[in-house]
Amino acid sequence: MKVTVVGAGAVGASCAEYIAIKNFASEVVLVDIKEGFAEGKAMDLMQTASLNGFDTKITGVTNDYSKSADSDVAVITSGIPRKPGMTREELISTNAGIVKSVAENLIKHSPNVIVIVVSNPMDTMTYLTHKATGLPKNRIIGMGGALDSARFKYRLSEALGCPASDVDGMVIGGHSDTGMIPLTRLATRNSVPVSKFLDNDKLEYVKEETKVGGATLTKLLGTSAWYAPGAAVSAMVQAIALDSKKMFPCSVFLEGQYGLKDICIGAPAIIGRNGVEEIVEIELDDAEKSKLTESADAVRKTNDLL
Ligand SMILES: NC(=O)c1ccc[n+]([C@@H]2O[C@H](COP(=O)([O-])OP(=O)(O)OC[C@H]3O[C@@H](n4cnc5c(N)ncnc54)[C@H](O)[C@@H]3O)[C@@H](O)[C@H]2O)c1
Numbered sequence: 001m002k003v004t005v006v007g008a009g010a011v012g013a014s015c016a017e018y019i020a021i022k023n024f025a026s027e028v029v030l031v032d033i034k035e036g037f038a039e040g041k042a043m044d045l046m047q048t049a050s051l052n053g054f055d056t057k058i059t060g061v062t063n064d065y066s067k068s069a070d071s072d073v074a075v076i077t078s079g080i081p082r083k084p085g086m087t088r089e090e091l092i093s094t095n096a097g098i099v100k101s102v103a104e105n106l107i108k109h110s111p112n113v114i115v116i117v118v119s120n121p122m123d124t125m126t127y128l129t130h131k132a133t134g135l136p137k138n139r140i141i142g143m144g145g146a147l148d149s150a151r152f153k154y155r156l157s158e159a160l161g162c163p164a165s166d167v168d169g170m171v172i173g174g175h176s177d178t179g180m181i182p183l184t185r186l187a188t189r190n191s192v193p194v195s196k197f198l199d200n201d202k203l204e205y206v207k208e209e210t211k212v213g214g215a216t217l218t219k220l221l222g223t224s225a226w227y228a229p230g231a232a233v234s235a236m237v238q239a240i241a242l243d244s245k246k247m248f249p250c251s252v253f254l255e256g257q258y259g260l261k262d263i264c265i266g267a268p269a270i271i272g273r274n275g276v277e278e279i280v281e282i283e284l285d286d287a288e289k290s291k292l293t294e295s296a297d298a299v300r301k302t303n304d305l306l
């Protein structure tokens with residue numbers, strides 16, 4: 001399995017590191033536009049191989065897409081991150097041009113690639129990648145829900161006073177401060193609904209903290225997060241590599257599912273060797289349905305700026 005990661009910055013490097021440490025890919029190619037940067041990150045990471053016990057070969061290149069040829073998976077993390085006080089949507093004017101040119105370069109050299117889009121505003125960048133490349137819809141996946149769900153589980157575990165591994169839960173909808181929909185109704189601690197342990201006020205708190213998870217970290221760090229984003233992407237790449245058919249909420253191109261069309265937005269998807277193997281339609285209650293409609297309206301407004 002050959003994986004190309006475009007953007008060797010905070011998220012791209014973290015993603016490459018987790019992929020290597022999990023040792024399921026033969027090769028990771030880092031690409032960046034900044035002269036020597038990807039080469040440096042790749043060398044630094046390769047010097048951890050004997051310490052961390054992996055055999056994945058990591059190389060770095062400056063803007064040379066020929067080195068990404070025949071990638072099975074490509075991850076797009078190139079673009080600017082937000083600063084404290086900004087929304088993800090404000091990044092569109094810079095990141096749209098970057099994502100479009102990167103996606104076009106990638107498919108020139110890897111026509112069969114599965115693309116995972118990370119750059120923000122992610123749902124719109126995923127939609128743009130569909131429109132710019134014309135790749136089959138199963139081969140373009142936006143990463144947002146896997147991260148938001150991990151943050152949801154972290155907040156739930158904090159409220160429950162239990163390990164995150166005891167908790168299951170999912171966030172659907174747009175990857176934005178207001179558009180995320182943490183499904184508290186369906187969240188469980190070892191199959192027991194979390195409402196058995198947490199009252200409505202606590203659940204509301206968990207939900208709100210989850211939605212602003214990225215903004216909270218951006219305020220603390222001065223730029224956006226990278227460890228959990230890198231881990232979330234690497235989990236998705238692993239599901240493709242191992243054809244594991246794991247379910248993640250992902251930004252997927254909808255054609256009528258959830259009553260939505262011609263939009264990429266977070267919905268549960270089965271991920272395997274073909275990318276999106278299936279979009280899972282779960283039964284939502286009326287409040288969740290109307291939140292999803294609102295979230296989709298907001299994503300469409302951002303798409304209209306393209
Ligand atoms: N979807 C998510 O859940 C999620 C999570 C975290 C970050 N993000 C987004 O990911 C993006 C990257 O974040 P980061 O923290 O890694 O930023 P960063 O600034 O650390 O890294 C971005 C890298 O992209 C490179 N780059 C810029 N234009 C390029 C081009 N045309 N070709 C190749 N490389 C190019 C830059 O040189 C830089 O090294 C941001 O847009 C951020 O908002 C999304």
Ligand SMILES: O=C(O)C[C@H](O)C(=O)O
Binds near residue numbers: 081214225
């Ligand atoms: O918050 C951001 O801008 C980056 C990313 O989307 C995140 O959720 O960490």
